[in-house]
Amino acid sequence: MALLEINDLHVGIEDTEILRGVDLDADGGEVHAVMGPNGSGKSTLAKVLAGREEYEVRQGSVQYDGEDLLEMEAEERAQAGVFMAFQYPVELPGVSQQNFLKESVNAVREAQGKDELGAADFIKQVRAKADLVDLDEALTKRSVNEGFSGGEKKRNEIFHLAMLEPRLAILDETDSGLDIDALRIVADGVNQLRDEDRAFIIITHYQRLLNYIEPDYVHAMVGGRIAKSGDKDLAVELEERGYEWLSGGNAAENGKAAEPEEAVA
Amino acid sequence: MPATVQEEPSTEARFLRAFEGLSEKAKNGTVEAVKGRRRRAIERFEELGFPTNQLEAYKYTNVAKALKHEYRLAPAEAAPQASEEQVEALLLGDLDAHIVVTVGGRFSEALSEVGPLPEGAFVGSFAEGANAHPSVFHQHYGQYADFEAGDPEQRAMTALNAAFARDGLFLYVPEGTRLETPVYALHLPSAGDEPLFAQPRHLFVVEEEAQARLIEMHRTPSGYAPTPGSFTNAVREAYVGARGHFDHYVVQDEGAGASQHTTFGAYHETESIFDTLAVTLSGDLVRNNLTITPAGPFCESHLNGLYLGRGETHVDNRTVVEHAAPDCVSNQLYKGILSGKATGVFNGRVHVHRGAQRINAYQSNKNIVLERSAQIYSKPELEIYADDVECSHGSTTGELDEEAIFYLRSRGIPESRARVILLGAFARDVVENVRSGPLAAWLTDEVDARFGARTA
Numbered sequence: 001m002a003l004l005e006i007n008d009l010h011v012g013i014e015d016t017e018i019l020r021g022v023d024l025d026a027d028g029g030e031v032h033a034v035m036g037p038n039g040s041g042k043s044t045l046a047k048v049l050a051g052r053e054e055y056e057v058r059q060g061s062v063q064y065d066g067e068d069l070l071e072m073e074a075e076e077r078a079q080a081g082v083f084m085a086f087q088y089p090v091e092l093p094g095v096s097q098q099n100f101l102k103e104s105v106n107a108v109r110e111a112q113g114k115d116e117l118g119a120a121d122f123i124k125q126v127r128a129k130a131d132l133v134d135l136d137e138a139l140t141k142r143s144v145n146e147g148f149s150g151g152e153k154k155r156n157e158i159f160h161l162a163m164l165e166p167r168l169a170i171l172d173e174t175d176s177g178l179d180i181d182a183l184r185i186v187a188d189g190v191n192q193l194r195d196e197d198r199a200f201i202i203i204t205h206y207q208r209l210l211n212y213i214e215p216d217y218v219h220a221m222v223g224g225r226i227a228k229s230g231d232k233d234l235a236v237e238l239e240e241r242g243y244e245w246l247s248g249g250n251a252a253e254n255g256k257a258a259e260p261e262e263a264v265a
Numbered sequence: 266m267p268a269t270v271q272e273e274p275s276t277e278a279r280f281l282r283a284f285e286g287l288s289e290k291a292k293n294g295t296v297e298a299v300k301g302r303r304r305r306a307i308e309r310f311e312e313l314g315f316p317t318n319q320l321e322a323y324k325y326t327n328v329a330k331a332l333k334h335e336y337r338l339a340p341a342e343a344a345p346q347a348s349e350e351q352v353e354a355l356l357l358g359d360l361d362a363h364i365v366v367t368v369g370g371r372f373s374e375a376l377s378e379v380g381p382l383p384e385g386a387f388v389g390s391f392a393e394g395a396n397a398h399p400s401v402f403h404q405h406y407g408q409y410a411d412f413e414a415g416d417p418e419q420r421a422m423t424a425l426n427a428a429f430a431r432d433g434l435f436l437y438v439p440e441g442t443r444l445e446t447p448v449y450a451l452h453l454p455s456a457g458d459e460p461l462f463a464q465p466r467h468l469f470v471v472e473e474e475a476q477a478r479l480i481e482m483h484r485t486p487s488g489y490a491p492t493p494g495s496f497t498n499a500v501r502e503a504y505v506g507a508r509g510h511f512d513h514y515v516v517q518d519e520g521a522g523a524s525q526h527t528t529f530g531a532y533h534e535t536e537s538i539f540d541t542l543a544v545t546l547s548g549d550l551v552r553n554n555l556t557i558t559p560a561g562p563f564c565e566s567h568l569n570g571l572y573l574g575r576g577e578t579h580v581d582n583r584t585v586v587e588h589a590a591p592d593c594v595s596n597q598l599y600k601g602i603l604s605g606k607a608t609g610v611f612n613g614r615v616h617v618h619r620g621a622q623r624i625n626a627y628q629s630n631k632n633i634v635l636e637r638s639a640q641i642y643s644k645p646e647l648e649i650y651a652d653d654v655e656c657s658h659g660s661t662t663g664e665l666d667e668e669a670i671f672y673l674r675s676r677g678i679p680e681s682r683a684r685v686i687l688l689g690a691f692a693r694d695v696v697e698n699v700r701s702g703p704l705a706a707w708l709t710d711e712v713d714a715r716f717g718a719r720t721a
Contacts, residue, residue, distance in 0.1 A: 052671065074674040074675050075675075075680065077675075078674070078675055083675075084675055090672040092669055092672070092673075092687070092690060094691060094692075094694060095686055095687070095689075095690040100676070103686070107676075111677070164677070
């Protein structure tokens, strides 16, 4: 049994069906890239896995480590080792990154039956993990994401990922808005975090991130379904040919029916 | 009104009768500066009566209506005592301070521990201070919270206080003197059968190039049963001399049944710093009137407020900054968190007088409403009669950000805890403006504990 098993997942908001039967299995040690045009539902998939409540699951199932993921609260998922790097990381003025991370790390550790991380170990970890993504140590002491540049916010997400050591890491368009240097730094960080016990699902619009993070599997998402899966060569093909050839001629219709990805209540 | 109908005596009439009934000894128990004003004060109060919401300045806060009890108008001569242990439990952890304690508005010699002071300085009871420093009283008493000057709508409660004023705190720091440790004033409610109407009167004088910090805490000891329904009508006056620095922090936390009306008039001279904080953690009806006059150039005035309203708490802060002199800075930050059927009111006015150029005045009021049943009335006002100034004001009211809650949850933090973290973060910039580390730490814990208990 794979770490994550998504079967025939249908998800919608009100009258709109966004996911129309997604199947995807991911196991430890694997990197899955999910690519697709705007409105294909790829970000919705990430958000549903992370536990956003505004989406209605209408059919299908998601098993994580043998448990029904859809029955779990967002915090329970995080405690069980699911992590999503946000496409738009939230600024939390007045919430110190250190206090927040200490609480976050210890909530996860407690749920997993581990001891609290002591102050000295915590600081050591912060330093080491911030280094992974070249994050200025000063930023680890400020309010969460407040006044961070776009690139710093994305790097901060990978820093959180490194601190929380999840088993399933979902990157929701982490590459969007990054210049080439920042993209390299983020990709380096992710590569160092690849681990045989950890699965990655990388949601991306462009193939360029995959030049730096080599995926084991690439899934092309069109109209709320995974239209084709393959290896890294599929990403190159999608970049060259686009997505229309996958949708059997009704891409326009599918695209129209799907909710735009940014339309989050 | 037909003459045959026997009218219930008005609340005001009871106070007037009580005034006439006070022995001459009680009336004259202080210096001329205080006793010489009583008669005029009671006459002025008789004309004005308790503020009702017919007055613009009290539009949302009907003081007259909140006076719902037959009050005892003066504490018993032998002030009811709290124990030393109870006082001990209400000190701020590691704060080294000159400790003064009042019970029911009366200074308690036995519970206070002022300790050594710099030469010429005084920390202690208003009544005693008046006798020890009559010339200081003559110069400053009744000058900054005056029932015959300032906003006519805000004079009644000051007049009533001046008519009955007898005890409270007196702080005197003479020219060039610095109080190295802060003054910690603990105000305890009185215990007894009838609710008390207390009228403490405080005077703080920090002279030229002098420096002091005062932390006032209105709190109720555990295991202490105050009479519910008490009302405190406090008047504070502060004078800060040129290049002086005075920090004044007050915490109102007497429990859900206690009401407070406070009037604070502060006047500070050239190049001085005056820093205030008013925190309301609990109460029935709370109204704070704060008027600050930076009277000379290059003054800094900081006004901070934090109010947490739960249940049916009604808390109203009204601030006025009179920028009469040029080249001054004033900065106001008032924040409120309201739940249940609580009501929050903020009315802040910055008045830049003609000729008061190069004023930088900022005013911000932000509120979080946790339930739709809570209410906020926020009205920041700028009135500017000078052309070279930089002033801004703003007001926001909203709910906790669901996106932020989800972000915290997605990092493993339970929803209830996420809400507490975000409320603490909301209050943080007010707390960070507090120059006293132990007080700031206490406030952080207190905000956390109160909402932690609520949402857990």
